[in-house]
Amino acid sequence: MRSIIPFIISLVCLYLFYRGIDFSRFLETLSSVSLIYILLASLLLYISVYLRAIRWQILLKKKSDSYKLFKIQMIGYFGNNILPFKAGEILKSFLLGQNQKISKSYVLGTIVIERFLDVFMLLLMGIICVIISPVKDVGGISLYFLLLIILGLLISFFIILFIMKGFIKIRLIENFLTQFVSSYSNFNVTQLIKVNILGFIIWIIYWINVELIFFAFDIQTNFYESLLVLIVASIINSVPFFPGAIGIFHFGVNGTLLAFSSMEDISVEAFTTILHGYGYILLTVIGLYYFVIDKKIGIKQLINFKSIKD
Numbered sequence: 001m002r003s004i005i006p007f008i009i010s011l012v013c014l015y016l017f018y019r020g021i022d023f024s025r026f027l028e029t030l031s032s033v034s035l036i037y038i039l040l041a042s043l044l045l046y047i048s049v050y051l052r053a054i055r056w057q058i059l060l061k062k063k064s065d066s067y068k069l070f071k072i073q074m075i076g077y078f079g080n081n082i083l084p085f086k087a088g089e090i091l092k093s094f095l096l097g098q099n100q101k102i103s104k105s106y107v108l109g110t111i112v113i114e115r116f117l118d119v120f121m122l123l124l125m126g127i128i129c130v131i132i133s134p135v136k137d138v139g140g141i142s143l144y145f146l147l148l149i150i151l152g153l154l155i156s157f158f159i160i161l162f163i164m165k166g167f168i169k170i171r172l173i174e175n176f177l178t179q180f181v182s183s184y185s186n187f188n189v190t191q192l193i194k195v196n197i198l199g200f201i202i203w204i205i206y207w208i209n210v211e212l213i214f215f216a217f218d219i220q221t222n223f224y225e226s227l228l229v230l231i232v233a234s235i236i237n238s239v240p241f242f243p244g245a246i247g248i249f250h251f252g253v254n255g256t257l258l259a260f261s262s263m264e265d266i267s268v269e270a271f272t273t274i275l276h277g278y279g280y281i282l283l284t285v286i287g288l289y290y291f292v293i294d295k296k297i298g299i300k301q302l303i304n305f306k307s308i309k310d
Contacts, residue, residue: 006084006241013247017254021269029217029270037216038274041209042282048205049073049283052114055198058191059110062102071290072096072297078287081244081280089115095297117195121203122234123150129231133224149235206230213275219262232256233275244284249276 053070060069072095079088093107210226210233236252237245254272257263263271291298 006243010242010247013251017247017250017269022267026267026270029267030274032217033270033274034216034218037212038278041212041216042278044205044209044212045279045282046286048202049077051198051202051205055117055195055202056110056114058195058198059113060107061191062100064096064100068099068297069096071294072099074283074287075291075297076287077283078291081284081287084241084243086240099297117199119150119238121199122231122238124200125203125207125227125234126150126231129224129227133228150231206234209279210275213271213278216274217266217271219266219271221260221262225260225262229253229256229275244280245276246280 050066050070053066053073056069056073057064057066072092075095076088076092079091080086081088089108089111093104093111096102096107097104207227207230210230211221211223214221214226233249233253236249239245239248242248250269250272253275254268257268257271
């Protein structure tokens with residue numbers, strides 16, 4: 001029953017989001033979108049997932065095919081977009097562990113490191129936003145408050161690890177923590193530089209993609225505005241309870257966009273729909289394709305389950 005609650009909340013949020021909009025203006029705005037920018041953003045998003053696969057390859061420190069990791073990443077996004085609680089991350093760790101015959105907890109440890117690096121880059125983007133933005137308060141949202149939220153996510157990450165280590169004596173979790181610490185402590189300087197450079201490039205791509213969506217609607221914005229939208233969207237996407245952040249993404253990002261004077265002449269709801277929809281559809285469809293078609297890493301791995309070590 002609890003697993004249904006996130007879906008219900010998402011559907012309610014979507015209903016409330018679309019309930020009061022002017023659909024004639026909504027459709028008129030959508031009809032004016034330049035598809036070339038949407039396609040370019042989709043291509044860059046595709047590339048960013050491949051860069052994530054290369055970064056994961058470095059984190060794993062094991063012989064792995066980057067294209068195979070790319071497909072598993074896509075399947076993970078598919079899982080995250082249709083299931084609550086970021087279940088795609090668990091699916092990723094299972095499929096890779098099953099395929100490579102390596103520890104699930106070791107793979108999970110690398111995934112957590114990957115998320116830690118993302119939060120670190122989000123904090124860096126937040127600092128850049130504060131530096132380049134002439135406005136420190138947009139729509140009642142303080143940029144410094146957003147930074148505190150991101151910093152809080154980092155601190156919460158370490159607190160959760162400490163609590164798990166100190167009070168929970170489940171074998172899988174103990175193995176996971178051991179593997180996590182081992183994975184992170186075994187990094188050399190070169191590997192650390194590589195993963196952070198890749199992370200920075202990935203987040204620059206995300207920033208460019210938000211700019212491209214603005215271009216698609218022929219909206220002239222400042223760089224700090226697109227960066228602020230990226231930061232707000234990323235914080236919302238980090239909430240694990242809702243599949244694909246459906247509903248809460250629309251409310252959160254829409255509220256930020258309403259503070260921009262450049263958005264007065266278009267349907268902000270149409271912009272939010274495209275900003276969320278292009279990536280959601282791309283990652284879900286490609287992830288589903290690999291999950292169904294690929295015999296080595298897809299659904300057949302779940303059907304032909306073989307036990308592997310924790």
